[in-house]
Amino acid sequence: MNPTPQTTDASGIDFGVLIPVRVHFDELDPMRMLHNSRYAVLVDRAWNDYWIGQGLGGEQGLEGDGFHVIKSFEITFDLPLTELGEHAVHLWIERLGSTSATAGYRVCSADGRTTYAHGTRTVVRLDPATFAPTKWSERVHEIARIIGRPRD
Template identity: 40%
Template sequence: MRFHETIHGVYFDDLDAFHILHNARYLLLFEHAIGSFWRHLGWAGVLDFNTNPDQYHLVRANSLDYQRPVIGTGQVRVRVWVERLGRTSLTFGLRVMPLDEDIDHATGRRTVVRVDPETKRPCAWTAAFRAEIAPYCAHIETEAGK
């Protein structure tokens, strides 16, 4: 299984009063890493749902666990992969780590659901999307959901 990884700066205004990365900033790091992942797959620029209907998806849930604080300014790595690809949903796995060690500052998940642009109801990912994202998936559900 592949993953996508980015390096992000931690700046003074990202820190809380204790000079620790503020808890809300982790979700922003996740957001930036997922955005970088989509760009890596060629989803950059203006969204066009007519040529790429899989771009129309909404966030269903975020979860985050803090293991070890990021102290002070510097840089961190954020790793993203697909934990699970369902018929209509996709769950990303995420890790925030120091540059020089594979130990977690935080781990998290984000689930997105593909929706029909008109009805806003869940709909299936396209076969082309499923094939493109498959190398990044830890678990892929079949059409029957098994």
């Protein structure tokens, strides 16, 4: 499934994209809250859906700009997520370097109004033959201009 990213003027989101995600019963901990490890999975799945929807990474996500690794993942938990079903991940680019990219995110309600967790995720693009850092394509630079967070 490649969801179409949507901006959500109704929720006040005026930058980035809001990607639908689904929380399932088996992702909850014994207290019926989304297990802390599942937040990163939701964020990764949202980025993957968005990336492939933009024509990057190929079918397997391992070609071109899709061949990258996570350098850091930071998260702050704001509210417990206790509801099953449809939610969203709000994604945007914070900084794009020559070989790395830092993205901001919020795990939120489907309408983007309630934030359960937020943070940043930094990835480094690699050359698939040497595993050395390599430059992003012009397409990634274009995406960064489109979904980048406005600077104050």
